[in-house]
Amino acid sequence: MSAAVSAPPFVAEWHLAGDVRVVSTGWAHGDMAGSSPAVEGRRRRVVELPWTVLQQVHGSRVVTVERPGDGSGEAADAAVTSSAQAALAVLTADCAPVAMASPEGIVGVAHAGWKGLRAGVVEATVQSMRRLGATRVEAVLGPCIHPCCYTFGDEDLMELEARLGRHVRSSDREGRPALDLPAGVGTAVHNAGAVLVGQSGLCTGCGGGLWSWRAARTARRQATVAWRA
Numbered sequence: 001m002s003a004a005v006s007a008p009p010f011v012a013e014w015h016l017a018g019d020v021r022v023v024s025t026g027w028a029h030g031d032m033a034g035s036s037p038a039v040e041g042r043r044r045r046v047v048e049l050p051w052t053v054l055q056q057v058h059g060s061r062v063v064t065v066e067r068p069g070d071g072s073g074e075a076a077d078a079a080v081t082s083s084a085q086a087a088l089a090v091l092t093a094d095c096a097p098v099a100m101a102s103p104e105g106i107v108g109v110a111h112a113g114w115k116g117l118r119a120g121v122v123e124a125t126v127q128s129m130r131r132l133g134a135t136r137v138e139a140v141l142g143p144c145i146h147p148c149c150y151t152f153g154d155e156d157l158m159e160l161e162a163r164l165g166r167h168v169r170s171s172d173r174e175g176r177p178a179l180d181l182p183a184g185v186g187t188a189v190h191n192a193g194a195v196l197v198g199q200s201g202l203c204t205g206c207g208g209g210l211w212s213w214r215a216a217r218t219a220r221r222q223a224t225v226a227w228r229a
């Protein structure tokens with residue numbers, strides 16, 4: 001059994017099927033990127049289990065974590081596990097952190113930016129969870145960039161519309177074409193046969209208290225972490 005230890009209030013927090021807990025951190029929890037003792041300490045203050053932190057490359061490869069901590073540093077954008085002692089994390093500054101769980105206690109996380117959505121990372125994660133025995137899959141979406149702050153090139157937008165539907169096209173706060181990343185994630189989750197049961201609703205660009213690549217060109221990252229509680 002594990003419990004989150006004394007951490008400031010999380011930016012988002014859910015309990016999912018299979019006793020799976022999901023939290024998203026923000027500025028108050030410190031930078032979660034890197035591998036220094038300070039970073040390890042911050043991670044332990046969120047949850048004292050071995051974290052799997054991938055080297056995220058905007059693709060669709062999924063790592064299956066058999067022993068807690070497995071897969072750390074591997075070039076991949078999603079992780080799944082049936083282990084009760086593993087914490088699966090994605091680090092984000094604008095991309096969408098998606099965490100998933102099934103009543104069987106299968107856990108999955110995916111790092112889904114627009115390239116990951118195009119590559120099918122959400123669908124690949126759900127498939128990998130099903131291979132581990134997941135039946136009904138619930139998903140939640142942590143803080144990510146919203147259309148208000150996500151001005152987007154028309155050509156890339158058309159490609160994503162072709163894959164995910166017209167509703168992913170939106171406008172930024174000045175009326176220019178923008179990608180609705182949360183809408184795209186919602187469609188990918190639905191297409192994968194999973195159910196989106198929660199989303200933080202916070203924009204990393206303008207929500208406050210969150211790191212944003214678009215807004216600040218920062219290398220710092222918040223974490224969305226999932227584990228069986």
Ligand SMILES: [Zn+2]
Binds near residue numbers: 148149204205
């Ligand atoms: Zn915004």
